[in-house]
Amino acid sequence: MESTSGPSRAVRVPWDRLRAWIDTQEAAERDPSSPAPLSQAKLEAISVLISFDNEPDVSDGDPVTELTQRIQGRRLMPPNFVDDEPINMPVDGHFKPMWRCVCTVDGYGSFPREKYGVETGRRPPSFQSKRNAKRYAAKHALQYMTDFPHFAEPPNKRTAAALSTSPARLSPTHKIQREDSPQRPSQTSDIPAPDSRSTNSPDSDEDASVFKQISALAACLHIDNPSYRIEPDDGMPNFFSGRPVFRYAECIPPGLGVVSGVLGKRQAKMQVAGKVLEWLQEEQRSRDELVNSLFYQRPVMDFMRNETDV
Structure with missing residues (x-):
């Protein structure tokens, strides 16, 4: 007699009831006031069928x-x-x-x-x-x-470059202020001091370099220095979201510097600052290209006009 209890027996799964159960769980979890926690047994059973977190492959190289x-x-x-x-x-x-x-x-x-x-x-x-x-x-x-790769200079050269982004573009007052009192923030700056750490640590040096670059570029571009709003992510302990806050945001792209799901408050702040710095650098390049194109076009137009007159 053929066994009816072995694994080879075909069992019809009630998919409609399974879908209904999934819909019920999703509907409950969409309402934050009534979460739908599952038991350990249910979570373990689901993990046999699907992965809760796709683990990236890191087997290539070292x-x-x-x-x-x-x-x-x-x-x-x-x-x-x-x-x-x-x-x-x-x-x-x-x-x-x-x-x-x-x-x-x-x-x-x-x-x-x-x-x-x-x-x-x-x-x-x-x-x-x-x-x-x-x-x-x-x-x-x-x-x-x-x-x-433009961040690849040794620490002493990188710090010097961060403090002198094209002297011809900085006003003498701004330059003297940075040289005489490098640790004193600008009077119009809303940037809070980096997280309290030893001032000799690499992390403190890194923070200071990024924020000084932002301050210098913002001054060159006539954009106010941002402050940084860092808040815990809901339901994610030790994870934070953040964004820059500009007092005058007319020329600031929507969503600039917004991050979420970042592990650690300091890391979230640094990621926001990194995005702001990248945008400021691109904005400076765009303005420089515009100025250069105007200076280039004028001699060409004059030359063509002279040729026409002849």
């Missing part, structure tokens, strides 16, 4: 070693890797600790970050091993350094 070698070649401080507290998540039918790692590189910021390992509006991915989390952070730090 990004940690490559990053260290590149940093040594540019005579920067060694990268700093910090593991976040593990998050228990259901994986393949069991709860397991999942890890995230933050890599901070002097002069470049912290990784992963938005567009470099973190999708807009999403949390950073987590990993079943600390090693893979570290490799993922190093991979995106390395990619950022490749995409933005």
Whole structure:
């Protein structure tokens, strides 16, 4: 007699009831006043069917070693890797600790970050091993350094460049103020001081460099210095969202510098500042190109007019 209890027996799944249950859970979770927490058994059962968090593949190469070698070649401080507290998540039918790692590189910021390992509006991915989390952070730090090689000067040269963005474009008063009192913020600046740390630490030097560049470029472009609003993400402990605040925002693109799902308050602030700095640098390049094009077109027009007169 054929067995009716073996795994080969075809069992019809009540898909309509399963869909109805999913719809009920989704409807409940859309209302923040009545969350629909699932039991551990249900979460473990679902994790057998689908993954709660897609773990990126980091098996190619050795990004940690490559990053260290590149940093040594540019005579920067060694990268700093910090593991976040593990998050228990259901994986393949069991709860397991999942890890995230933050890599901070002097002069470049912290990784992963938005567009470099973190999708807009999403949390950073987590990993079943600390090693893979570290490799993922190093991979995106390395990619950022490749995409933005203009931050590659040694610390002493980079600081000098940040303090002197084209002397011909800065007013003498502004230049003297920065040279005489480099630690004193501008009277019109709303930027709060970086997170309280030792002033000799690489992180403090990195923060100061970014904010000084923003201050100098904003003054050149006649844009007020922004302040930074950093707030905890709802339902995501230790994660923050942030945005810059300009008092006069007529020429500021909507959504400039907005970040979310960033691990750590300082990292969120630095990511906002990094986006503001990138926009200011692009704005300066655009204005320079416009000025150069005007100066170029005028001699050409004069030459053509003279040729016509002849």
